[in-house]
Amino acid sequence: MTTATPLIDWHALGQVLLTSLVLGVGIVVLFSACVYSLSQFRRSGATVVVRATNAIVMTATLAAIAASVVWGLYIIIHK
């Protein structure tokens, strides 16, 4: 006995929603954190420690964004 295939692939739609929510909001949040850190980094009177911390945050967020984009494209090309 075979089970009928549902007309609408809810599983696939759910996957699109979840992936888009995590990556879409995640990338925007990471980049906003990067912009905020850049703003603090450029602020006049910022100490060396503040500058160094913000530089690390900027590098880490940009690296995370680049990694997620490359990972996403890799999956699309290779699957």
Add this chain to the structure above:
Amino acid sequence: MHNSFLLVLVIIVALVFDFTNGFHDTANAVAPTVATGALKPRVAVLLSSCLNLVGAFLSLKVAATVASGIVQQGQIILPVVFGGLIGAIAWNVTTWYFGIPSSSSHALIGGVVGAMMAHAGGGAVIWGGITGKVLAPSIAAPIFALLIAALGTTISRRLTAKSDNTTKSWGMRVGQIGSSSLLSIAHGTNDAQKTMGVITLALVANGTLGANSTTPKWVVVLCGIAIALGTFIGGWRIIRTMGQGFTKLSPTQGFASQVTSSVVILSSSHLGMPLSTTYVATGSILGSGVGTRKRRVHWSLAGRVGVAWLLTLPCAAVFGAASFYGERLFGYTVGVLVMGALLAIYCTIIFFLSRRDQIHAGNVNDHWGEHLEAFEKSAQTADVVAAGKP
């Protein structure tokens, strides 16, 4: 049915459709970038066209869906594909003239379905495929995009609230160049593939390829080039509507909307869903407006565009069916030439009409100025009225 002459004509018209798809949908990727001044209009469309070409080579899942999941491959003949393409081009050109960001994908699918129904009746259409793989994602994806862009814009606005405005504006504009690039790749992966699917369908109909064959490499190359050229021409009328009409875009909104559109389109392409990139981009732009503090969105314009969305599938289907009947009336070989000539005349008329109120790279942000000012004034009036209420 083997007819090399007809096959060549179908492939040429398919590439013309791909070209119109490119210029019709340029706005999806570049409208926010142009509206916020992150890139100059010409540079934005050049970058977008190059990356559309790259995107066309990344995946073939959507092409497979279009080639095998919309109509019964065994019953399709070349004049059906030709009629569908004529219907889709006619609808695309009409909506471009009015600056309406409607779906090229729905126009294509509607055109092919209409022509197929005229040829073999409703039984030859895979209604389950249309509902499950076209309609459902097309309704769901813009809603996802609206919600995600609204959430992203809200969080981003709060995170960067204490940043200095110059750095924030500069940073977000730089981010927009990246997000616009990603969106152009996403557009190439989804939209170029639809024409690849249609050409594959034509090759199957002609007996050149077997049923369920994969898309040949030369088809991928030609479609990638056609959509890239169309994108480079730039559909300035629609760029104006999307960039200036729905909401006044800030760099933060532009970035959030473009990232959202990219991830929704790429994840859908990966699952083989031929969704409308235009609807997703529009949903994201509206969502970015909802995410602002005052939530100012030009909903009346969004409503008018929504009506055009509802009309796209049936109107393209009617155009496609009419074109097929026209071809049959004159005999297929002469008929395709007659319908092709009629389409050329129609496109020429639309082109000359558009010259009366020309939108180009130099004035794409200017023309909406007065409309936007009126919109801002009405929103301010509404605020004053609301504030006066007890």
